[in-house]
Amino acid sequence: MLENISGEQIKNMTLPQLSALCETARQKIISTVFKNGGHLSSNLGSVELTVALHYVFDLPEDKIIFDVGHQCYTHKLLSGRAGNFDTIRKKNGLSGFPKREESEYDCYNTGHAGTSVSAALGIAKARDVEGKDFNVIAVIGDGSFNNGLVYEAFNSLRLLNTRILVILNDNGMSIAPTVGSMHEYLELLSRDDAQKLKRDKHANIFERFGFKYKGVYDGNDLGQIIGQLKEIKEMLKTQSVILHVVTKKGKGYEFCEENPEATHGISVSSSDSVANEYSEVFGNTLTSLAEKDGKIVAVTAAMTSSLGLETFFEKFPERSVDVGICEEHAAILCASMATEGLKPYYAVYSTFLQRSFDEILIDICSQNLPVTLCIDRAGISGSDGETHQGVFDLSFLSPVPNLTIAVPKDVKEFEAMLKFSAGFNAPLAIRYPREGKRIFKRQSEIVYGKWEKLAEADGDAVIIACGERAVTLALVSEQILREENINVSVINARFVKPLDDEMLSRLKEKYIVTVEDNVLAGGLGSLINSYFAGGGKVIRNFAYGDEFIPHGGVAELMAERGLSYEAITEYIKNEIR
């Protein structure tokens, strides 16, 4: 039924047929996500809304932007992608996020929160400039609604003098339950006694920004939503509208409805075994440090549980802050708490830390404040693709003055670094991947700016690597080469900044190989290249090139880009031996 469905077919369906379509889509999503992993409960919650949008609006002429993209699966199923839906999130398969490259039904790629209203305004403005006539719709969850971008976009609606529809899909959750006063206000609007309030132009925050407010409706009630959207389609000819619907995250699948946070994203176990999660080690270690040090506070941006901080937040509620999806605000909170003598830890995914770049530079580092950035999901993160790869953090952090950057080789070293951080009185970034697969035998004390020799040999080459994945490749390569009587040294570059000048200056080896799970520009390799620029050394960098890395498995994506022991050993055998 889904495979060949056309826009015209959907438009000709009766309400019972549309309901059946919802059920089919829902079952397809559940079965696929349990095979491929992906975003489950937010997609289940927005099935009816999406079917209604396809029924009422004229796609792809009318444009829909799905904020973050965690609710785009039904849209993919209805727009000619049901046939290869089972390839979703797999290498060369469908993306888990909206992708212009994939379908004309996807008009704007998303992945990071809060961009949809800005994008809708830009598309609508372009439509006006070009004298065209179509509808532009942003579908945004209440979690994204916390992000400052939404306020910036709302604030410019009248200024841009254009018309859009914003659908606020309010399920009370981002990944975790939504926090903050805007959320409380949305709850207020959802109460029956709020009717008067909603109709009072001055009282409604959205009308103040120039939207006609329509709400609150049950977003899982297909008939009601279709009726509303039809009415709104007429209104859009002359004004902007915000439609506030309440949906049930995980709708139609009991386990998800009851566990919306745990089923926000589903992982499928890979063939590689995961010994530890870095997030777990992070949470445990920080909790135990905080028991001894009352100055330690933890700050997150809507990610408490996936960052491993649940226990910390339970034990130290007064020293725990989750500000919602507000990465910039979180960074400044840390900086300012540090000015008063606290010891803040800002835990965040690598890709989302990009949002805090200016605040890291100006607020944290130009004031040289002892904030520790705990950067999870660094390196290739896998199935989420381009918008979620954490391969830029070394690059945008290395030029930041006053910042020390540490990269643990395994969870045990990570634990030691966290203990080191407790006594470190300046800005510090620690970046690590999700999964800890190995614990290396050699564990030595963490000393500021000092590297660790993991293998020492008389040969001509030394491999300098940072982070578990790269150090693993280096040591595997060393072992293979040793079996072929080629001796190389291996150095664990625990600090990417500062470099271990003393160790570098003593490197007698002629050839240096660098390995890292980051792009080359601005990363470990490029810093070492600059260190040796005046000296005529021969260096080969294994790092990612100048490209956005699509979705796929971590190991396969790395190997494709030359981050494999085969490539490293081959280079050393052919070029150095």
Add this chain to the structure above:
Amino acid sequence: MLENISGEQIKNMTLPQLSALCETARQKIISTVFKNGGHLSSNLGSVELTVALHYVFDLPEDKIIFDVGHQCYTHKLLSGRAGNFDTIRKKNGLSGFPKREESEYDCYNTGHAGTSVSAALGIAKARDVEGKDFNVIAVIGDGSFNNGLVYEAFNSLRLLNTRILVILNDNGMSIAPTVGSMHEYLELLSRDDAQKLKRDKHANIFERFGFKYKGVYDGNDLGQIIGQLKEIKEMLKTQSVILHVVTKKGKGYEFCEENPEATHGISVSSSDSVANEYSEVFGNTLTSLAEKDGKIVAVTAAMTSSLGLETFFEKFPERSVDVGICEEHAAILCASMATEGLKPYYAVYSTFLQRSFDEILIDICSQNLPVTLCIDRAGISGSDGETHQGVFDLSFLSPVPNLTIAVPKDVKEFEAMLKFSAGFNAPLAIRYPREGKRIFKRQSEIVYGKWEKLAEADGDAVIIACGERAVTLALVSEQILREENINVSVINARFVKPLDDEMLSRLKEKYIVTVEDNVLAGGLGSLINSYFAGGGKVIRNFAYGDEFIPHGGVAELMAERGLSYEAITEYIKNEIR
């Protein structure tokens, strides 16, 4: 009178004495800014407010954060810095912005807009955690109020369960007149008939976020403001308050009152002559391109005039967008307009572009959209100091895939690059300083990724430079060396990304010297170092090191950091000859 004034003295003054103090401060600010340059009209508007704060609150125990810092001069005068106030913005003198390093009365450094409420919340939260008791005050202008950070901070007030005072200093301006719906709402509140509205808890947007709203008062009426602040000081024991005052930008100096935008910042002419401003060339060229191409749109974030876009905005109002201080939103508007076939130019100062890093990476470049970033005030910007130096843009932009980075050697080449950009169908960044001092004889066609040889010699060394300041240093060095019979080649690296591989591969010279007005990590030099890492070349990089560069004159700050023809010629004479 100002020189030795103590907090205690201020607290013991009568209202007439305090008024006289305001007058003295105002005169001191006017006379100093006309000598040293600086932010004039916003400082003049906030004299009474600042005197009242010093009178009512207990500084430095109570903490004041001045958003952006354009209104901190009176505060500096009242906190022991009147004696050396005439050193403000001069090298080794007082900073034009709040600086913790300078005085215990400055609790948080600012420079970029919208951070003060977040910082106040963090400081207040730290106070609560540590069981201390003092007041925390954010003073923020209505221009900064457009920034999404303020919304993120407001949204978390109840969540953080703390108490702060926000003083909204509403003068209807950022640098330019404030735009947007929030501004219209503030105007609405300022009307007399808004009394009922203000008192209705649900109707007042600020009370919804958990603030007690007090306003609107005349912020230049010293007696009234003192009365309000005294009352608020009591209220702060149990709740957060927002005080909305209206002040006159430029107050007390007729010329400023009538020309608040032109007198926002005052420059003092330096000894170097400025032939052209890049911003002027930008505005003229883009206007003329837009006459021929109806797809061109210009987007700015509250900087239209200083970016040279006044004429463009007048001529093409439908294709001009100033979103206020919303750098992230501006970037997404550009990306989304480009998805619909428009050709957006986003003009912005280098230092403020840092706020858009994630949106440049994800929205513009991962979608490979033809947005042109016109990055003004790149390189050392001078007297504004650490928070305003544009020395990081090459570093955070060079790792961004799909992005081309161009750096013109003079305004004429800049014009050619803009013409080139009109036909370029991918993300492009062009970075340039404020002042154009020279136009070089050699001008050749802009070809994607191709550099330009400015001097060709048989010698052992080649200088590769980008941007007017660095190319000037390179050519002056070349001339001096030539007179001493040392022949060096000079290359204008017009594109920092991609590098001109073909030209690099043909460099017979053994020694390479790179020169750039950017930090080394991630800049031109480091990219060239990585290009040659495998080849054993000897390279010397002239670029800024790992430090925040304080305020001072452009040339003196550059020279101190080795960016001088003396240093370059000395290196080449001693090391290469």
